[in-house]
Amino acid sequence: MQSNTMRCALIIAPNWIGDALMAQPLFAVIKQLHPKIVLDAVASTWVAPVLARMPEIRKIYLTSLAHGKLQLWKRWQLACDLRKAAYSMAYVLPNSLKSGLILKFSGIPLRIGYTGESRYILLNVRHPNPLKSKRTSMVLYYAALAYAPGAKIPRDLPLPRLTTDWSESIRVSHRFNLNTDISLIVFCPGAEYGPAKRWPTQHFAALARMINHSFPYIQVIALGSLRDRTVAQAIAEDVPSIRNLCGKTSLDEACALITRASVVVTNDSGLMHVAAALQRPIVALYGSTDPRYTPPLSKLAKVQWLHLKCSPCFARECPLHHFNCLRELSVEQVFNDLYSILIANR
Ligand code: SF4
Structure with missing residues (x-):
């Protein structure tokens, strides 16, 4: 019509x-x-x-x-x-x-x-x-x-795209005392939904140590809401070089900072979809949810999902109490994805 x-x-x-x-x-x-x-x-x-x-x-x-x-x-x-x-x-x-x-x-x-x-x-x-x-x-x-109810839907739908403003990104970086001459990696360690969507903080911390070792000139920050602050704090206490900005930025400021990111390592969360729509390279980590149902809508995304027998259960807390879908997702696997993105974009 x-x-x-x-x-x-x-x-x-x-x-x-x-x-x-x-x-x-x-x-x-x-x-x-x-x-x-x-x-x-x-x-x-x-x-x-x-x-x-x-x-x-x-x-x-x-x-x-x-x-x-x-x-x-x-x-x-x-x-x-x-x-x-x-x-x-x-x-x-x-x-x-x-x-x-x-x-x-x-x-x-x-x-x-x-x-x-x-x-x-x-x-x-x-x-x-x-x-x-x-x-x-x-x-x-x-x-x-x-479309009309019951009509066939074309599969080649447009991907989400958010507008970006590089000068805003630089301004916001300066507001948070981030050095705009060096590259940025963003961690999004939270997920409002619940712990069954959150990669363990020890894994994020181990990943940060591997980044510091291989790319010492890259800055790592954590973004999220105030509710994610405690999770990010646990990572920052383990690896003090990480700036925990969870709860300190508005969503607009978080978008501006993600615009500058060389890679975003993220749980299946709202910020994952923001990073995809801002066309930033992503390593997306899935646990209890299903990347076929709510994937990061971007050709620049790499998805890590173990697809265990119990997964996806879509639970907020692990009903089996072991969170293996996330705990067994290894830091090395995630680092390999991150490494290949960084090397490809040099
Ligand atoms: S039941 Fe399986 S998929 Fe669900 S949270 Fe636990 S480990 Fe993850």
Whole structure:
């Protein structure tokens, strides 16, 4: 379906950074199918910085809605703002009843989404929600919303891409007293989801020692949120040359620093998807999750996943209490990937 009339559509963005990035191909496909469409988004303050770097998105309505809370009054106020903008259609990406409510209040005539949490009345273009075990990838799952329910989805979807600004990257590096004349390796040792997605801190520390030994002129920093600070601190206490910037940067500043990274060594986390969309080389470490379902969307990514018999279990904590999917992922394997990236890019 091709349309040439100017229309404004609204996206209710996912609540996780990684999911927001895996939704970007959907935004690109909507723009391809409807070249004159304008896309605005409703997003949490946490996810908004990555949407602001997506060229497909014009404007963002920031929400401070607490996760899991109904907060009807706040939703009503937001819906009143949206009603004034008179959007012709909306795509609702979170599958909660609450996110559908905003659209219903806002009077947007065409409301597209998956039938999660009994949203039959709130959505009027309803895609049947496949079981998680039947979904092939998150990117295809979101991209399907651009097409009629049940339609065949092209496999060659555009990859997520965030805009970068080199001068901003240099400015932010100076703000954190990082030497911009030497190369940077970024560790992302956290994962909000839980320990079954986190490579052990001792392994990160051993990797840092190997880097220091082979590439003594390269600076290593750890990035993440305040919740990742303790994990990164354990690594920095073991290897004091590592700068622990977890919780010290905004997401925007973290993006600016990743832009300069020669390699990003990362768990399966939101920052992994950020690094992929910033087109930085990545060594991505998977434990309880599945890189076929939520891969780093970049040709510059190397994935380490042991694919044990028990994996993927998608658990936050190891139900078998041994975390072998991550503990047995050896430092040497990861260093070999990192080494080959650094050598190839010299
Ligand atoms: S059960 Fe297996 S895949 Fe799941 S966390 Fe434990 S070791 Fe990892």
